[in-house]
């Protein structure tokens with residue numbers, strides 16, 4: 001009987017170290033308005049300490065320079081790193097580099113790994129994943145329009161993308177493009193490595209968003225709009241076989257999605273701690289807020305939702321570790337939309353309880369709120385995950401052959417009378 005919620009003592013010590021390190025060394029950096037260079041300089045010594053501690057790039061296998069932790073340990077770790085937007089950077093597993101390194105590890109040739117993966121893992125290169133387009137629905141990537149046409153020993157890419165996170169500070173892009181429009185739907189697209197300085201790559205801007213309304217260019221965490229105009233890359237920049245884009249994307253998005261869900265647990269917890277702190281000191285209408293039943297409901301509901309999200313996330317992680325990423329698709333889709341909702345609800349209550357202060361930038365809550373809103377969109381909007389969960393569940397059911405619901409009481413009563421007739425008659429005759 002293996003059903004165990006405990007953490008190995010040695011790993012618990014590592015988690016305790018991470019919690020302290022993130023609070024003491026990384027949370028303070030959030031209060032400074034750092035540009036990319038300053039952030040890189042501030043991160044350098046912190047990244048060295050993480051490497052010394054044996055926690056660098058924990059999402060990858062040891063032969064790739066990672067720790068090979070598996071998803072459950074990563075889940076416990078990300079719960080701590082997720083509390084700060086900068087912590088994953090200090091630990092070498094920030095999005096989108098962590099997902100891109102998984103793609104390169106999975107589909108890259110030895111030469112591609114040497115040129116792109118190893119420097120990415122060492123923190124010497126930055127990357128972006130460029131799939132979504134303004135003109136086609138990102139929630140249905142079979143509609144992609146960007147084309148990559150083979151000409152001799154090169155591919156020529158033309159297209160328009162946006163929301164390629166970190167592209168304006170990246171060294172290379174992993175671009176999803178249609179290589180064979182006549183192939184079956186999920187075999188039309190391929191992934192290609194495109195260095196940002198390739199002629200024809202035009203990074204127009206970081207799109208102004210709810211998160212960064214000022215937009216601009218060159219921001220860590222910015223989401224870039226990009227034109228690809230006759231961008232020529234050598235054929236050896238193709239990742240995996242031609243037409244394998246969706247297959248690779250699926251394998252990348254599984255771990256990528258669950259890592260987001262794990263980080264959201266950390267954000268929710270931080271907002272929840274602020275909610276509880278506020279409940280204990282703010283007085284209104286004759287008592288502290290924590291004595292009002294509405295506030296108690298928020299605390300209890302948040303605790304229950306966070307616990308549910310945590311268990312669902314760790315269960316999905318456990319399934320990935322034991323049965324693989326594909327086997328855990330339904331669990332990952334479940335936690336993707338549920339976790340995003342929990343994050344949103346907890347942060348929303350914390351903002352509400354802080355009143356005007358919660359709405360102000362004097363607290364990190366308003367930034368968490370904007371972050372939480374995006375979680376319901378990226379890596380697939382809520383509706384698409386709900387749809388895929390529902391479809392998968394419905395595959396386990398059949399309609400009743402006769403059109404009568406299987407639990408229809410009059411029908412079942414007739415069947416029960418027939419089944420137990422001998423007993424019922426015996427009782428009657430004894431009477």
Ligand SMILES: Cc1cc2nc3c(=O)[nH]c(=O)nc-3n(C[C@H](O)[C@H](O)[C@H](O)COP(=O)(O)OP(=O)(O)OC[C@H]3O[C@@H](n4cnc5c(N)ncnc54)[C@H](O)[C@@H]3O)c2cc1C
Pocket residue numbers: 096128129130131132133136137138139140162163164165223374377378379380381382383384387
């Ligand atoms: C902060 C952020 C970072 C991102 N980073 C990246 C990145 O690094 N690289 C990248 O390529 N992309 C990135 N994206 C893009 C993201 O993946 C897409 O926004 C997402 O896939 C949705 O695509 P779309 O925006 O085109 O919306 P659409 O596909 O137009 O969908 C719009 C809405 O339609 C509804 N909808 C869609 N399908 C269904 C359905 N089947 N049933 C019911 N309703 C439905 C949903 O409400 C959905 O939100 C990022 C987005 C955000 C917000």
